[in-house]
Amino acid sequence: MEEAVAAGVLAEAGSELMFRHALIRQALHDGLPVAVRVGLHGHVAREFADAGASWDRVARHLLAAPQAISGWVLTWLAGLPASALYAQPGIAAELLEHARRVCLPGDVRRELFTARLCTVLRLLRRPDDLVALGEEALASVTDPRTGRGDRVEPRRRVRDDRPQ
Secondary structure, three states: HHHHHOOEEEEEEEEEEEEOOOHHHHHHHHHOOHHHHHHHHHHHHHHHHHOOOOOOHHHHHHHHHHOOOOHHHHHHHHHHHHHHHHHOHHHHHHHHHHHHHHHHHHHHHHHHHHHHHHHHHHHHOOOHHHHHHHHHHHHHHOOOOOOOOEEEOOOOHHOOOOOH
């Protein structure tokens, strides 16, 4: 690390190090084999989550390597407060969509992710995606109340929210 700082590749930013220029970071990132990149993003995401970093910082690493979304991520995501996800719906939508694909039908976390994704899609004003998700949810969600205050919206309400 000292050599990278001395060479001007890395710079100190408070208690952290950062690349001096985004192009350097991008060149190094793109030069890694995909499997290594996925592994590193997954590892960094887990370390950040364990250290209590903000959820969106963890999510950005997971979204950079969605193949890393698996067991621990699903548990971590299910434990996040819904309000945190709703505060940044763009990131939340992408992460919840990936998490739903990984969850098996019948997994209670999938129902929670579905309910939260419905809310996020409504916040993002994506009515077509919301209707498609709602139709799937009505066919597969066994408990419209997930026990955490999240709710799968009925089709009638979803249709009413569409812009005229």
